[in-house]
Amino acid sequence: MHLTKRSALAALAAVMLSGTAMANTITVYTAYEEDEAAAFLEAAKKSLPDINVNLLRLSTGDLAARIIAEKANPQHDVLWGFAVTSMVNPEILEGLEAYQPVGLDQVPERFRDADGKWFAVTGYMAALCVNNERLQARGMTMPTSWADLTDPSFKGEVVMPNPASSGTGYIQINSLLQMMGEEKGWEFLDKLDQNVAQYIKSGSRPCNAASAGEYTVGASFALRAVKNIEEGYPITLVVPSEGAGNELEANALVAASKNKDAAKRFLDWTLSAEAANVYYDWKAIVTVPGGKMPERFTSAGLPDDVSQVLFPVDFKAAADDRSRIIQKWQEKYER
Structure with a gap:
């Protein structure tokens, strides 16, 4: 079967578009509550309209078990909002890749891994x-x-x-x-x-x-x-x-990810001022600068700086x- 020059170019363009779509699709595993995850993801999509996020939400224990079961062939690109006490499990930590997202230097050291494998944004x-x-x-x-x-x-x-x-x-x-x-x-x-x-x-x-x-x-x-x-x-x-x-909820890049450019952009967004503002609708602990604690939190008795x-x-x-x-x-x- 012979392709005309035009059909060959069209086929090549389709393949390239398909590759671009796949490169901009990431799978994210999270332990955030369903309503929290939905609100955070909606904000992320506004800032990253070209990235398609497939989200899997499970409880912390169930998610940890799934990650360990899949460790020989990870099915996700990013861990998002995952308890640090589970993140530091060696069977999970070994599958992560050190990454320093944009803005990480503004997050206090106590909220990030010394080896750069995770950073906590909420808790x-x-x-x-x-x-x-x-x-x-x-x-x-x-x-x-x-x-x-x-x-x-x-x-x-x-x-x-x-x-x-x-x-x-x-x-x-x-x-x-x-x-x-x-x-x-x-x-x-x-x-x-x-x-x-x-x-x-x-x-x-x-x-x-x-x-x-x-x-x-x-x-x-x-x-x-x-x-x-x-x-x-x-x-x-x-x-x-x-x-x-307290418990911190951390993010990380999966070493086996085949979509690292998009995954890194998503992780960069989780440290943005836009992310911080939406976190404050749901979280008492927000480690990311740029957001503002709601007045309803402080009027209820929380200090302006909970880290203290x-x-x-x-x-x-x-x-x-x-x-x-x-x-x-x-x-x-x-x-």
Whole structure:
């Protein structure tokens, strides 16, 4: 079969266009919540209209398992909004390629990998939700710290997330053990446990229970408290004075990516001012400069600079120690 010069040129153009389309298509794996990911992706598409993003969203644990299962033949180009305590897993870290996106120098070193394999743009932090009406009715003093919750007046008035099922619960327990040292940390948790009415599987439900007046204090995460305050619940958001346990959500370039130019442009965008502004609609921790924390966050009780109240978590240790800590916690406290 012979092609005319015109048809040959047309066929060549089609192949070139197809190659361009493929080069500008990337697969992104994320653990962001569905509504968060949708909002962030919509903003990204406005800035990167020529890049087609195939997005797969799974919970952190499920996503980690998938990445490890696929490590011999990765199916994605970018990791986006993935928990650092999972990112540092050697089986995941070895599949990443060091990359320094535009604007990375403006992100504090504590929020990026020393070897350049990941950088965190968002995160969430522990906080206490205190029901003002129940507190006043029982003549109790507003707590300002974890230590305050061991006072006998709080017996049966505290609810917390179960660290075996809740990421928020684990960062709370792990940060206390890290800041106090394990021996004193477990002793403190023994005292705290005496005042805990129950451990709940969800990270948000303790705040909801306190908001509804079922208990005085719900240990939860900051953004849940902000949203409940916005909805009119009579609660105060308290960031524990010892420092807030936290988890960072990081981004990375996959070493096996066949679409690295587009993947790098996407990663560059995640550090842009446009990205920072949309992050602030959803996140208490934003490491990217250029955005502005909403007034509704600060009016609810968050400081202008949350980095000043974050406990400096050792994420590698948190990941390495997770199974051991959870097993011990279950043996001591689960009920």
